[in-house]
Amino acid sequence: MVRNFNPDEKCGKHLKFRDLIECSVTFKTLEISNLPRSKDSYAALEALAVNILDPVINKFKKIELTYGFASLELIRKIKKNIAPHLDQHAAHETNSRGKLICSRLGAAADFKVDSIDSLEVAQWLVSHCPFDRLYLYDNHRPFHVSYGPDHARSIVLMNKTSRTGKSIPRNIKIEKFIELNNLEI
Numbered sequence: 169m170v171r172n173f174n175p176d177e178k179c180g181k182h183l184k185f186r187d188l189i190e191c192s193v194t195f196k197t198l199e200i201s202n203l204p205r206s207k208d209s210y211a212a213l214e215a216l217a218v219n220i221l222d223p224v225i226n227k228f229k230k231i232e233l234t235y236g237f238a239s240l241e242l243i244r245k246i247k248k249n250i251a252p253h254l255d256q257h258a259a260h261e262t263n264s265r266g267k268l269i270c271s272r273l274g275a276a277a278d279f280k281v282d283s284i285d286s287l288e289v290a291q292w293l294v295s296h297c298p299f300d301r302l303y304l305y306d307n308h309r310p311f312h313v314s315y316g317p318d319h320a321r322s323i324v325l326m327n328k329t330s331r332t333g334k335s336i337p338r339n340i341k342i343e344k345f346i347e348l349n350n351l352e353i
Contacts, residue, residue, distance in 0.1 A: 173185075173203070173210065175189055175190075175203065179210075179213050179214040179217040179218075180214065180217030180218045180221060180222045181217075181218075181222045181225075181226075182217075182221070182222055182225045183217050183221060183222075183225075185210065185213060187233060187236070188213050188216070188217070188233065188236035188237050188275075188277060189202050189203065189204070189236060189237045190202065190236075191233035191234060191235060191236045191277075192234065192235045192236065192238070192242065192246075193234070194242060194245050194246050195242060198245055200241050200242060200245060201239065201241050202237065202238070202239045202241065202242045203239065204237060204239065204259060204260075204261060205239075205261060205262075206259070206260045206261055206262070208259070208260035208273075209237070209258075209259035209260045209261055209275070211260075212259040212260055212273065212274050212275035212315075212316070213236075213237060213259060213275045215274070215275065215315055216274070216275040216276070216277060216314070216315040219297060219298055219299075219315050220277075220293065220297050220298075220299060220313055220315050221277065221279075223293075223296060223297050224279075224281075224289065224292075224293055224297070227292060227296075228281045228284060228289060228292075230281065230282070231279045231280070231281055232279055232280050232281070232282060232310070233277055233278070233279045234278045234279060234280070234310040235257065235277065235278040235310070235312075236257070236276075236277045236278075237257060237258075237259060237275065238250075238252065238257035238258050239258070239261060240258070240261060240262075240263060240264070240269065243257075243258065243269070252269050252270060253269065253270055253271070254270060254272065255270065255276055255312065255314070256270050256272050256273070256274045256275055256276035256300065256301070256314040256316055257270075257275070257276045257277075258270050259273070259274070259275040260273055272300070272301075272314070272316050272317075272318060273316050273317050274300055274314050274315050274316020274317060274318075275314065275315060275316070276301075276312060276313065276314035276315075277312075277313060277314075278310040278311065278312045278313075279310050279311070279313075280308075280309065280310040280311070285307040285308070286304060286305075286306070286307050286308065286309060286310070286311045287304065287307050287348060287350065289311070290302060290304050290311050290313075290323075290345075291345065291346055291348070293313065294321075294323065294342055294345060294346060295346060298315065298319055298321075299313050299314065299315055299319075299321060300314040300315055300316040300317075300318050300319055300320050300321070300322070301313070301314045301316075301320060301322045301323075301324070302314075302322070302323045302324070303324045303326055303337075304323070304324070304325055304326065305326045305335065306328075307350070321342060322339065323339070323340050323341075323342060323345045324337045324338065324339055324340070325337070325338045325340055326338075
């Protein structure tokens with residue numbers, strides 16, 4: 169555990185670490201420990217805030233964070249629809265065997281902007297911010313974005329099938345993504 173860490177410290181211009189640590193529904197419901205143990209996780213959360221979340225807030229004034237940092241304790245409580253080994257929400261945290269939960273490193277957040285389609289916000293972000301991965305589900309749901317060392321600039325549309333309702337990922341190139349007028353998800 170990092171000594172003398174204050175979750176009320178700012179991690180960017182607009183956000184405190186607490187904002188990224190305490191935003192998930194599961195955390196709010198269970199009120200479990202969700203503090204990062206690695207100092208590198210704090211650095212990754214700060215980089216996410218400074219490079220992605222601050223510019224988005226500067227442009228759109230306010231965001232609603234729905235999922236941020238996920239400790240091993242929180243991950244164990246979330247029963248479905250997460251991929252901790254891929255999604256970067258665990259930042260630089262390790263499992264009980266000392267192995268990284270997500271080898272991609274970096275950090276991730278899911279958010280939306282009220283009254284603005286997620287596609288519009290995501291297109292602005294892709295055009296103005298460095299990012300690693302972005303997952304977009306539909307115009308009205310929060311989308312996932314990460315900032316990490318790969319800077320892969322990978323965009324994935326999560327298409328729901330009409331038959332089963334399951335989401336099927338579809339990679340899309342940045343140029344095509346920016347040209348989208350609406351989500352055909």
